Amino acid sequence: MKQYVGMEVSVALAxxxxxxxxxxxxxxxxxxxxxIIEHLAELVASGELDAEYIPIESEHSAMSACLGxxxxxxxxxxxxxxxxxxxxxxxxxxxxAMRLPIVMAVANRAVSSPLSVWGDHxxxxxxxxxxxxxxxxxxxxxxxxxxxxxxxMAEDNRVLLPVMLNLDGFHLSHMVEPVLMPExxxxxxxxxxNNYPQPLNPDKPxxxxxxxxxxxxxEAKWAQEMSLRNSYSTILEVWDQFGKQFGRHYRPVEHYRTxxxxxxxxxxxxxxxxxxxxxxxxxxxxxxxxxxxxxxxRPFPFSDIREAVKGISNxxxxxxxxxxxxxxxxxxxxxxxxxxxxxxxxxxxSFVAGLGGRDVTPKGFEEIITRGIEIxxxxxxxxxxxxxxxx
Amino acid sequence: MSSVKKLASKMLEEKEFFAPxxxxxxxxxxxxxxxxxxxxxxxxxxVVNATGCSEIIASQYPYTSWNIPWIHALFENTAAxxxxxxxxxxxxxxKGISHSKGAKVVAVAGDGATSDIxxxxxxxxxxxxxDFVYICLDNEAYMNTGIQRSSATPYGATTTTSPVGGKxxxxxxxxxxxxxxxxxxxxxxYVATACPSYPVDLVAKIKKAIEVKGPAYIHxxxxxxxxxxxxxxxxxxxxxxxxQTGVFPLYEVENxxxxxxxxxxxxxxxxxxxxxxxxxxxxxxxxxKYIEQRLAEEYQKLLEKSEASAS
Numbered sequence: 019m020k021q022y023v024g025m026e027v028s029v030a031l032a033x034x035x036x037x038x039x040x041x042x043x044x045x046x047x048x049x050x051x052x053x054i055i056e057h058l059a060e061l062v063a064s065g066e067l068d069a070e071y072i073p074i075e076s077e078h079s080a081m082s083a084c085l086g087x088x089x090x091x092x093x094x095x096x097x098x099x100x101x102x103x104x105x106x107x108x109x110x111x112x113x114x115a116m117r118l119p120i121v122m123a124v125a126n127r128a129v130s131s132p133l134s135v136w137g138d139h140x141x142x143x144x145x146x147x148x149x150x151x152x153x154x155x156x157x158x159x160x161x162x163x164x165x166x167x168x169x170x171m172a173e174d175n176r177v178l179l180p181v182m183l184n185l186d187g188f189h190l191s192h193m194v195e196p197v198l199m200p201e202x203x204x205x206x207x208x209x210x211x212n213n214y215p216q217p218l219n220p221d222k223p224x225x226x227x228x229x230x231x232x233x234x235x236x237e238a239k240w241a242q243e244m245s246l247r248n249s250y251s252t253i254l255e256v257w258d259q260f261g262k263q264f265g266r267h268y269r270p271v272e273h274y275r276t277x278x279x280x281x282x283x284x285x286x287x288x289x290x291x292x293x294x295x296x297x298x299x300x301x302x303x304x305x306x307x308x309x310x311x312x313x314x315x316r317p318f319p320f321s322d323i324r325e326a327v328k329g330i331s332n333x334x335x336x337x338x339x340x341x342x343x344x345x346x347x348x349x350x351x352x353x354x355x356x357x358x359x360x361x362x363x364x365x366x367x368s369f370v371a372g373l374g375g376r377d378v379t380p381k382g383f384e385e386i387i388t389r390g391i392e393i394x395x396x397x398x399x400x401x402x403x404x405x406x407x408x409x
Numbered sequence: 410m411s412s413v414k415k416l417a418s419k420m421l422e423e424k425e426f427f428a429p430x431x432x433x434x435x436x437x438x439x440x441x442x443x444x445x446x447x448x449x450x451x452x453x454x455x456v457v458n459a460t461g462c463s464e465i466i467a468s469q470y471p472y473t474s475w476n477i478p479w480i481h482a483l484f485e486n487t488a489a490x491x492x493x494x495x496x497x498x499x500x501x502x503x504k505g506i507s508h509s510k511g512a513k514v515v516a517v518a519g520d521g522a523t524s525d526i527x528x529x530x531x532x533x534x535x536x537x538x539x540d541f542v543y544i545c546l547d548n549e550a551y552m553n554t555g556i557q558r559s560s561a562t563p564y565g566a567t568t569t570t571s572p573v574g575g576k577x578x579x580x581x582x583x584x585x586x587x588x589x590x591x592x593x594x595x596x597x598x599y600v601a602t603a604c605p606s607y608p609v610d611l612v613a614k615i616k617k618a619i620e621v622k623g624p625a626y627i628h629x630x631x632x633x634x635x636x637x638x639x640x641x642x643x644x645x646x647x648x649x650x651x652x653q654t655g656v657f658p659l660y661e662v663e664n665x666x667x668x669x670x671x672x673x674x675x676x677x678x679x680x681x682x683x684x685x686x687x688x689x690x691x692x693x694x695x696x697x698k699y700i701e702q703r704l705a706e707e708y709q710k711l712l713e714k715s716e717a718s719a720s
Contacts, residue, residue: 041501042493076530079489086490087493090509092498109483218480220452224478224479228469230470234470
């Protein structure tokens with residue numbers, strides 16, 4: 019009999035990393051991620067997880083230590099948020115370019131200044147182009163399941179790329195939710211030992227991180243791009259296998275009450291569950307609206323998004339980050355680009371909301387959807403609208 | 410010559426782990442140091458290299474001078490990458506899934522990568538006590554980017570960012586950062602200064618650094634004829650003069666106890682060292698006197714620490 023347990027999502031995530039039997043954890047505390055690494059420290063101290071825990075002196079060094087441990091073939095995990103992710107920024111590029119299967123949880127947090135420890139997606143959106151597989155989770159169960167899947171995706175020898183698992187800071191990281199923790203044996207069957215093909219090994223020396231003159235740099239980047247794009251099929255394969263074994267199924271784009279809809283709202287992360295409540299209310303009023311949630315952010319699921327909005331008139335994209343001086347929400351910008359060349363495309367309306375941890379209530383989602391439909395029908399001179407701002 | 414070979418082969422591994430064919434400038438001091446150090450370290454090692462001269466001269470894709478596994482990530486994170494490698498090897502060995510048994514982890518970085526941009530990562534790694542050797546190749550400026558001052562650039566040296574002009578006649582106006590003392594302050598088991606001009610001393614120190622359990626820090630003085638403005642046959646001579654004038658004393662600190670390894674009966678006049686380098690050419694008698702006095706004071710302090718440790 020499967021038992022749901024009430025757990026703080028950060029703790030559940032740490033338990034999932036234990037189930038994955040991580041070898042090395044290098045971590046630096048930062049709100050709202052800290053509960054993840056605190057619980058991992060406890061698991062290592064109690065002996066429940068046999069791992070090397072490096073309580074390192076910065077996030078830059080945390081990711082750097084992850085490079086080292088992953089390069090010798092150790093299963094490697096870290097977690098960060100907000101400023102921490104930005105401090106890691108340059109190291110993130112190296113992790114993906116060196117094809118190191120590091121798994122990192124990001125408890126998404128706003129980026130200073132003004133200082134805000136609360137959640138939004140500004141941190142991860144500034145890291146779109148670092149070459150990592152990037153997944154968004156919307157509840158505790160998704161966090162646990164995708165943490166386990168992340169190791170399998172990353173370490174698959176057809177992929178060998180780092181994976182970033184995004185969970186909204188506080189709105190998700192600090193919630194106590196009912197979670198089904200998978201059995202150790204089932205996880206061990208699902209996730210084989212890390213088999214990194216070319217580790218740093220004195221018996222078989224390799225050189226990693228050479229410098230590349232112009233004659234080869236473009237090819238190196240193209241190879242990396244191909245590897246990230248091609249990871250898409252393995253990501254689907256891992257989710258399918260997980261679904262078969264554990265009965266919970268994941269797709270790059272998830273649908274909620276999209277049947278017969280003429281307007282869709284697109285969200286990422288923990289916004290999605292509140293948005294569902296709003297969709298239910300509007301549906302009750304006879305409004306033909308539905309919700310799609312972007313779970314896979316990199317590689318960008320072009321075909322899934324295009325398929326999801328077939329026959330739809332309006333697509334309202336809600337971003338939890340702001341592209342300052344740019345086109346509005348980063349996700350909206352990419353989605354507009356994805357549809358630009360399509361013959362039959364919906365009108366795409368961009369909203370930004372929930373910055374720095376500000377709540378968006380079900381009523382708020384209803385207002386965004388109603389206003390979005392109005393903009394889609396009548397047009398607007400603004401590139402995007404920011405919801406709830408006091409001017 | 411044959412007798413030298415006979416002697417050298419007894420002292421050192423014949424195999425090259427840092428092989429010829431790299432792109433270092435003619436007369437580069439640091440490749441002499443690297444070659445010697447890795448002859449002692451041997452083949453069961455993993456090298457972590459910071460961005461800098463030692464990295465770019467030996468790693469242009471698809472070539473490498475390294476006959477042992479080597480990784481370069483970034484400029485400032487060498488000690489952190491080394492920390493991860495050490496932790497990874499340790500846990501994998503414990504779990505019985507390791508491919509490398511007893512491999513030594515050796516970080517190699519320049520003076521800027523060590524005493525400026527990488528100081529935090531190094532301090533963290535030393536404090537946490539990882540079992541690794543960190544070798545700082547000190548050529549006293551950012552040579553790879555074209556001779557800019559670092560905190561290891563000595564007082565009075567001109568670089569492209571500490572130039573001499575109408576108003577500023579000294580060059581570098583700050584005293585060289587005492588990096589070995591910073592390493593000592595971490596209470597690590599082994600810290601030493603070394604110079605390839607004293608190969609027997611250098612190799613002995615590398616041996617100790619490798620054998621010690623926990624972090625070891627080697628600060629290696631490596632002359633840079635290109636950056637210092639002298640003929641390319643001068644690296645070894647400059648190293649000797651640096652030791653004999655008190656510019657770079659050779660000492661080691663074992664569990665806090667100081668030993669001065671090379672003790673000149675009397676320090677040579679520092680002018681002998683300064684006058685043969687273009688970077689110091691502008692210095693007048695007054696500045697030279699100031700340098701000589703301060704070097705003498707610091708050398709005296711070092712001798713006192715050494716005597717205090719012996720008593």
